[in-house]
Amino acid sequence: MVVIRLARGGAKKRPFYNIVATDSRNRRDGRFIERIGFYNPVASENTESLRISQARLNYWKDVGAKLSPTVKRLVGSRKISI
Template sequence: MSLKIRLARAGSKKRPYYHIVVADARSPRDGRFIEAIGSWNPLMPKDSAERVKLDADKAKAWMEKGAQATDRVARFLDAAGVTKRDARSNPKKAEPGAKAKERAALAQQKAEAAAAASE
């Protein structure tokens, strides 16, 4: 049985509220879970202490039993000091695309031509 520590949506339409739960990976998002270990209210201010409530001891215990946290929950656990999340780095994503490189080269040629013409 593959265990996940993940979010289960609650709340009403356009008013999200999430429970942080330990569940079998095969169960539906809002379906059966083993244990609720916290909650997240994304509508609260980011600096509010009530935004994320998490039982760190239970999370640690479940992770020792083999449960894996999803990306969002891993962020919460990292902020709580339970686990260390590796920073993602994709320097290729920030690189401009082929068309943007062509436009930049064309703009540079025009600038050089204008500078040469003004001299």
């Protein structure tokens, strides 16, 4: 099953997450199908902290991908329709 979840990157104590569509059996930071956005929890005030391609998110939802709980919370907090 395809799942849309966060893949961690960045340095120690400076997390940066890519929002990716991947097979649910792959590791968290392993192989993925497509990168559809990013989330930067430690972004400064004038820097973008979340970007999600709404078109690609809707495409993956239409073909049956499930959102992880964290991605669902992020999408809901930014009022992006799914």
